Structure formats: C-alpha cells, structure tokens
Amino acid sequence: GKPFLDDAKYLFQSALSAAAGDIERRLAEIRLAIDAGKVETAVGQYSSMRELRILSLNDATRRAFAEMESEMTVLQQKLEADKRAAAEAAQRSERWRTQTVTTLAEGKRLEGEGKYAEAVLEYRKAMLYSGGGVSGKQAAEGITALEATMKKAQSSALSTLNSARQWTVGKQYPKAVEKCGEIIAAPALAGLHEEFLSLIRALEELEKNPADAKAVMKRFDDMQKTINGWVEEQMSVPIDLRCASCGGAGVRSCKACSGAGQTEPAACAVCLGSGKMPDPVCSGTGKVECPTCKGKGEVEEWEDKIETCKVCNGTGWDERYVQKKKCKTCGGKGKSSTRVNLGLVRCKACDGNKQTVCRACTSGLVLCTNCNGRGKTPTTCAACKGSGTVPCVDCGSSGLAPEKY
Numbered sequence: 001g002k003p004f005l006d007d008a009k010y011l012f013q014s015a016l017s018a019a020a021g022d023i024e025r026r027l028a029e030i031r032l033a034i035d036a037g038k039v040e041t042a043v044g045q046y047s048s049m050r051e052l053r054i055l056s057l058n059d060a061t062r063r064a065f066a067e068m069e070s071e072m073t074v075l076q077q078k079l080e081a082d083k084r085a086a087a088e089a090a091q092r093s094e095r096w097r098t099q100t101v102t103t104l105a106e107g108k109r110l111e112g113e114g115k116y117a118e119a120v121l122e123y124r125k126a127m128l129y130s131g132g133g134v135s136g137k138q139a140a141e142g143i144t145a146l147e148a149t150m151k152k153a154q155s156s157a158l159s160t161l162n163s164a165r166q167w168t169v170g171k172q173y174p175k176a177v178e179k180c181g182e183i184i185a186a187p188a189l190a191g192l193h194e195e196f197l198s199l200i201r202a203l204e205e206l207e208k209n210p211a212d213a214k215a216v217m218k219r220f221d222d223m224q225k226t227i228n229g230w231v232e233e234q235m236s237v238p239i240d241l242r243c244a245s246c247g248g249a250g251v252r253s254c255k256a257c258s259g260a261g262q263t264e265p266a267a268c269a270v271c272l273g274s275g276k277m278p279d280p281v282c283s284g285t286g287k288v289e290c291p292t293c294k295g296k297g298e299v300e301e302w303e304d305k306i307e308t309c310k311v312c313n314g315t316g317w318d319e320r321y322v323q324k325k326k327c328k329t330c331g332g333k334g335k336s337s338t339r340v341n342l343g344l345v346r347c348k349a350c351d352g353n354k355q356t357v358c359r360a361c362t363s364g365l366v367l368c369t370n371c372n373g374r375g376k377t378p379t380t381c382a383a384c385k386g387s388g389t390v391p392c393v394d395c396g397s398s399g400l401a402p403e404k405y
Contacts, residue, residue, distance in 0.1 A: 027068055039075050046072045069369055077261060077380060081387035085251075088397060092250050095398045100129035104139055111146065114187030116153075117234040120146050147235055153188030154231045158224060164203075165220045173207040191234070195226055243395035250399035252392050254384035261388040265376035271368035275375040279361035286364035290356045292349035301345040309336045 033042035107122030130136030164179035242248030267273035278284025289295040312327035326332035367373035
C-alpha cells in the first residue's frame with residue numbers, strides 16, 4: 001500500500017545518500033594512496049569501486065569521480081608501462097649475465113693460447129657486462145694477473161733488446177738476431193711480431209752492408225718506444241659496449257607518439273564529444289519527484305479552528321474546583337484550537353505538476369564521467385602500448401653492441 005511505498009522510497013533515498021558519502025570517503029582514501037606514491041594500491045582500490053559511479057548524487061561528487069577516472073587511466077597506463085619496463089630490464093639483465101659468462105670464457109681461452117692482450121680485452125668487456133658481479137670480479141682478477149705478466153714481459157723484452165743492441169755494436173749480428181728471436185717467442189708481445197721480424201731482416205742486411213749501421217741503431221731506439229707504447233695501449237683500450245642507437249637502454253623513443261604514450265585524443269565514446277551525459281538521478285529529464293507531495297501533485301490542507309473553550313466557557317478558569325485553577329484544556333487562554341482537515345489541494349511546491357527541477361544537474365545533463373567533460377579521451381599509442389618507448393631494433397633490446405669488438 002501507500003505507506004509501504006513511502007517507506008521504501010525513504011529507505012532508498014537514505015541508502016543512496018549513504019552510498020554517496022561512502023564514495024566520497026573512498027575517493028579521499030584513494031587520493032591519499034596516490035599522494036603517498038602507492039600507485040598500485042590506488043589503482044586496485046579504484047577498480048573495486050568504479051561500479052559505484054552511478055550513485056554520485058551531486059555535481060561535486062561526479063566531478064571528483066570524473067577527475068579520478070581520468071587520472072586513474074593515466075596511472076593504470078603508467079603502471080602497465082612500468083611492469084613492462086621491469087620485465088624488459090630483467091630480460092636485458094639475463095642477456096648481460098649470459099654475455100658475461102660467454103665473454104669471460106673467451107678471455108680464459110685466449111689467455112690459455114698466450115694471446116694476453118686479446119684476453120685482457122675480453123676480461124674488460126666481461127667486467128662491463130657483469131656490472132661488478134661475481135663474474136666481473138673473476139675478470140678483474142684475470143686482468144690483474146695478465147697485466148703483471150705483460151709488465152714482466154715488457155721488462156724482459158727491453159732487457160733482451162738492449163742485449164741485441166750491444167751485440168750489434170760489437171758487430172755480432174747473428175747473436176743480435178738470436179736475441180730478437182727470443183722477444184718474438186714471448187707470447188705477451190705477440191702483437192709486435194711484425195716489428196721485430198722487420199728488425200731481424202734489417203740486422204741480416206746489416207751483416208751484408210755494414211754502412212747502414214747508424215740507421216739500424218736508430219731502429220733499436222724506435223723499438224724501445226714501440227714496446228713501451230704498445231704495452232700501455234693494450235692496458236687502456238677504451239671500450240663502450242652500449243648500443244649507439246639507444247645508449248644502452250634497449251629501448252628508443254616511440255616515433256608514432258613522440259614518446260608521449262598517447263596519440264591525438266579521440267571523441268569520447270560515452271558522450272560522443274559533447275562533454276555531457278544524462279544525469280542518472282533524474283534520468284536526463286531535468287525533473288525529479290516533488291519532495292513535498294511525493295509526486296502526487298496534491299497535499300492535504302489543514303486549518304486551525306479557534307473557538308471558545310467549552311470547559312471553562314472562555315474564562316480560562318476551571319470553576320469545578322473550590323480554589324480556582326487554570327483550565328487545563330485551553331491553558332488558561334479561554335480559547336481552544338482544533339486542526340481541521342480541509343481535504344486535498346494543489347501542491348504549491350510543484351504547482352500540481354508532481355515534479356520539481358533537479359538540483360543535481362543542468363537541463364538533465366552532468367559532466368561526462370568518462371572524459372571529465374572534455375569531450376575527448378586520450379588514445380593509447382598502439383605502437384608502444386602507452387609506454388612511450390619501443391624496443392631498439394639495432395641491438396635487439398639488449399642495449400649492447402658487442403659486434404663492435
């Protein structure tokens with residue numbers, strides 16, 4: 001019946017009001033989570049309450065919801081981009097680890113073959129790949145040992161070269177050639193074989209033509225400088241393993257969106273670009289049920305009828321007692337008031353139209369919660385999926401360019 005429907009409407013309105021209050025409280029909690037940098041928590045909380053958006057009963061709450069929706073879209077995209085970046089970084093790290101092990105093994109192989117300079121280069125590359133890990137420490141130890149070996153070979157070569165010089169001064173050219181051969185046999189100075197072979201040929205020619213002695217002696221001075229310079233160079237070859245195209249990051253800025261992660265905004269699918277949507281409170285009509293007459297258009301009218309008190313006959317005193325007392329019926333006024341029901345009359349609040357203007361909207365429309373009233377929504381870049389970066393094709397996302405070496 002009617003009383004039951006009235007109670008149901010009241011309970012429903014109360015529930016809506018309570019829900020609106022809960023929405024505002026939860027939006028405030030999400031805002032605190034965002035300010036605290038807890039993006040994943042904020043996104044999770046918002047995802048669990050999006051369906052409550054329809055219960056926003058006023059423009060302020062709807063606007064707050066729309067702003068949060070827009071912000072959450074950006075945060076969700078950033079969260080997904082961060083997760084992808086973390087996964088890519090983990091993959092790059094694994095590739096670097098694999099490259100470190102491979103390079104370290106190559107360095108040990110070269111060292112075993114006596115190719116010390118090349119081994120040092122591989123060890124140094126392994127150190128860069130490893131970023132200071134266990135393999136990097138092994139490579140550093142290998143470099144230290146090989147540097148000591150090369151320094152020792154350098155000292156020995158200079159001493160042997162000086163002996164060859166002395167034999168040359170004494171015109172004992174075969175002895176000088178023999179000493180130069182000892183230097184060539186040293187694995188640490190394999191990179192200087194051609195220079196020493198050239199010196200040996202010059203000594204052999206000198207035995208045939210002693211007139212060139214001065215030129216050959218100058219070559220001894222030059223070879224001393226060559227040995228010192230070559231060893232120092234082997235120990236300090238600059239290495240940059242980073243991919244030149246991406247600077248070692250493994251990714252490059254997306255050209256499709258210029259690194260923004262979004263392309264040109266598209267018309268909002270909800271409001272079709274208008275920035276407005278029908279108010280869920282009044283279903284877009286701009287009218288709501290009149291709260292005064294509860295949508296009936298009529299209200300009962302009552303009138304207070306004033307007449308002489310029948311108990312005290314207008315005196316205000318109750319004569320039934322020996323000692324005068326105020327009339328309890330009229331309170332000593334001598335007049336009594338009776339409410340008289342005059343029947344149903346037209347409701348003045350809605351002028352009998354049963355509805356009043358909805359105060360939560362303007363002409364039945366409110367800000368679109370999908371685009372925050374802008375009429376357009378950002379479009380996630382399809383090329384980079386909103387991250388603003390794409391894998392570097394030059395290095396296969398590894399960030400490395402080992403082919404240089």
